[in-house]
Amino acid sequence: MDFNLNEDQIAFRDAARAFAEKSMAPHAARWDKEHTFPVDVLREAGEMGFMGMYTPESLGGMGLSRLDTSVIVEELAAACPSTAAYITIHNMVSWMVASFASDDLRQDVVPRLASGEWLGSYCLTEPGAGSDAASLRTRAVRDGDSYVLNGSKMFISGAGGTDILVVMARTGEADSGARGISTFVVPAGADGISYGKNEEKMGWHSQPTRLVTFEDVRIPAANRVGEEGEGFAIAMKALDGGRLNIATCSLGGAQSALLRARNYLHERQQFGKPLATFQALQFKLADMATNLVAARQMVRLGAFKLDSGDPEATLHCAMAKRFATDTCFEVVNEALQLHGGYGYIQEYPVERLLRDLRVHQILEGTNEIMRLIVARRVLEDGVAEAIQ
Ligand SMILES: Cc1cc2nc3c(=O)[nH]c(=O)nc-3n(C[C@H](O)[C@H](O)[C@H](O)COP(=O)(O)OP(=O)(O)OC[C@H]3O[C@@H](n4cnc5c(N)ncnc54)[C@H](O)[C@@H]3O)c2cc1C
Structure with a gap:
């Protein structure tokens, strides 16, 4: 067992950090305030390879492992968790098409996704189907060489600013459950697609979130990803990695908050001395750092399990996602507390x-x-x- 980053991973980390510090960090507050989807920076990220990190090199991606990807994503998230999170959703979409689409479809779509020329959205959730995603009702009905889609998808990240929608829709009977779902690549501007308003959210302001409605949207049958009925399994496989990605975005945000709190404790004086001299606050920092490291190790273990095709990978990805996102939220909350009133101010x-x-x-x-x-x-x- 070697817990150190290897030379390549250190190089990826440094390149990602340099990119994030130059192209993301200086703008993140403005993107948040103005609700800007920074498409130009996403294209720059594409030039760096970050829009197809675990997409095969033969299709224009970097062909990295999930562990390598996590090292990169953490750096991007330290600058802007919201933009990094969209980048990871796009990576998940690119991987789904690369892994399960026909050769013609993947050759057509994936290189453009991996380069960042096209942006992608993942469309599973519906107004009536959230946690119970297998109950989704968007229908795709075969008609000759086409499918015709009807229904709507809720909370779609990037929607309205993306080029490709990867849509999970029902091809089986209404009561066919998970086995009656198929996956499709749908051009975002196809006739019959309409977009809701950009949802006003608590955070994640640098990416739009919209309802997407499909009314008699006709797409070529060749745009189906995988066989009929395989769509739910494909969507879930993608989410194993997606959950690690989101957990990693939490790691980056928490690392950034921890370092800011550390700096602040050195700078801020009360009762005639720096806050850093108060042991109660030192202990807070100690717990934050300890919890962050524990979360990071869980994410990296989950990534290792996924990379090595471990049959318990789904379990470890779920544990890592739960633990890291809860723990890192608490780390950031403690960092805010350590800033006193200033932590509550947008500056x-x-x-x-x-x-x-x-x-x-x-x-x-x-x-x-x-x-x-x-x-x-x-x-x-x-x-x-399984849990050893
Ligand atoms: C900003 C944002 C971006 C998103 N982006 C995307 C996207 O790009 N693509 C996409 O497909 N979806 C996206 N989603 C949707 C997201 O994945 C769903 O919101 C999430 O899966 C929960 O579904 P729901 O909101 O319908 O909540 P519900 O499923 O209605 O859950 C409500 C509450 O009940 C709990 N609950 C539900 N069932 C159970 C159970 N069996 N046992 C215990 N507790 C339960 C839930 O944990 C939750 O606390 C996004 C959501 C948000 C807010």
């Missing part, structure tokens, strides 16, 4: 980090659903080995 970035990290406990499967996945496995046989 200091900690309140933005807090607002951005809050949603990580909700999306890509809520943390209650993560507990459900973990509890289900713990109740089965063989759990002792």
